[in-house]
Amino acid sequence: MFSTSLKGGAHSWFTKLPPNSIDNFVTLLSKFETQFATNKLYHLTSIALVGICQEKGESLRTFIDRFNKVAMSIQNYSPDIAMHHMLMVLRPGPFADNLCMQSVASLDELRKRAAMFMQLEELRVFHNQALAKVSGEKSKEEKDRQG
Numbered sequence: 001m002f003s004t005s006l007k008g009g010a011h012s013w014f015t016k017l018p019p020n021s022i023d024n025f026v027t028l029l030s031k032f033e034t035q036f037a038t039n040k041l042y043h044l045t046s047i048a049l050v051g052i053c054q055e056k057g058e059s060l061r062t063f064i065d066r067f068n069k070v071a072m073s074i075q076n077y078s079p080d081i082a083m084h085h086m087l088m089v090l091r092p093g094p095f096a097d098n099l100c101m102q103s104v105a106s107l108d109e110l111r112k113r114a115a116m117f118m119q120l121e122e123l124r125v126f127h128n129q130a131l132a133k134v135s136g137e138k139s140k141e142e143k144d145r146q147g
Contacts, residue, residue: 002028003015009036010032010036013035013036017031043075044070044073044074044075045074045075045076046074046076046077046078046081046082046085048070048074049067049070049071049074049081049082049085049086049089050085050089052066052067052070052085052089053089053091054089054090054091055091056091058091059118059121059122059125060095060114060117060118060121061118061121061122063090063091064086064111064114064118067082067086067089079106079107079108080107082107083104083106083107083110086107086110087099087110094117094120095113095114095117098113098117099113
């Protein structure tokens with residue numbers, strides 16, 4: 001009866017077991033857990049935040065979004081622990097420098113300050129792209145005049 005209740009990979013695995021290899025329920029349970037241990041849902045802990053670092057060239061917005069996604073999926077989430085981890089893994093730069101000069105009291109305060117630096121970072125990228133476009137147009141005009 002048991003084998004008829006299984007579907008997919010579990011049914012396939014069960015039917016391939018050697019005959020008479022299961023003599024009781026404890027043996028079946030042990031073999032099943034060993035076979036399907038990697039499919040088990042694991043709950044994240046705050047240790048998962050340690051592995052998240054701001055990558056070279058990664059924008060502050062992208063990093064904080066990625067960090068927050070993991071932080072929000074942590075069981076027994078603690079804003080204080082999340083804030084500590086975030087402070088430890090930020091890439092050196094204007095935002096990290098600002099946090100060193102003026103500490104924050106809460107994760108909400110950290111996020112508000114980060115929002116200001118995200119806007120500055122995005123404005124700087126926009127400004128650099130605009131300058132590159134203008135420079136490119138000037139170069140083209142100079143080539144046209146020379147050619």
